[in-house]
Amino acid sequence: MKFLTWKIQLALALIGASAALYLLNYLIFRDASYMVRLFLAQLGFLPISVLLVTIILNQLLAQRAKAAKLGKLNMVIGAFFSEVGGALLKTVSACDRHLSAFQQQVAHISHWTAPDFARFRRGLAEGDFGIELKGGDLEVLREVLLRKRDFLLRLLENPNLLEHNSFSNLLLAVFHLTEELAQRGDLSRLGQTDREHLAVDIQRGYVLLIKEWLAYMSHLQTSYPYLFSLALRTNPFDPFATPEIK
Secondary structure (H helix, E strand, C coil), X not given: CHHHHXXXXXXXXXXXXXXXXXXXXXXXXXXXXXXXXXXXXXXXXXXXXHHHHHHHHHHHHHHHHHHHHHHHHHHHHHHHHHHHHHHHHHHHHCCXXXXXXXXXXXXXXXXXXXXXXXXXXXXXXXXXXXXXXCCCHHHHXXXXXXXXXXXXXXXXXXXXXXXXXXXXXXXXXXXXXXXXXXXXXXXXXXXXXXXXXXXXXXXXXXXXXXXHHHHHHHHXXXXXXXXXXXXXXXXXXXXXXXXXXX
């Protein structure tokens, strides 16, 4: 209500100022016909002014604000991969029977351009990966996720992440998997049907995680080359990766 009152007061003040200026013009020049022509000329320009201000200018400002917000969100995404994403990729990729083929595809990621990253991400599908759970895999994965459960909850509480659809979907998939694993007791005694269900959940989150990792790597390459260098040296898909520069 206060906001509406403020807007009404401003509107009345602007209309009053306009009326006062027109009255002053008439008192000085005593030319009503000129004022009418001037008013009609200004009124004719009004639609163009609305176009320039409300559509073009506002669109540019909105794009700039969105870019600034996306830059801040990328900081959150970077924290996610530092805290959870990197370890999760290493853990789950060890269960991927198609890992060697994927490693060959990303072997030259350091030479990719932004269009290369985007094209590769779009081409990824769940069928490109195959999660095959072995003894102890679920226990290791549950330990990784439960250790970072509070961190994941804090990320889900961030309202700005709702505007980043792909990352929000990733968080929901990872948190769902965390809950699935947390609700079970002895993971070594699960039935085959239950293990297959968990494998589907893992594969869903795995694909989303890889796509988001590729988008983040593309962002680092474009905006932060020094962070991109470290990300390459800790590449979870490179078995020989080391943070040390050789």
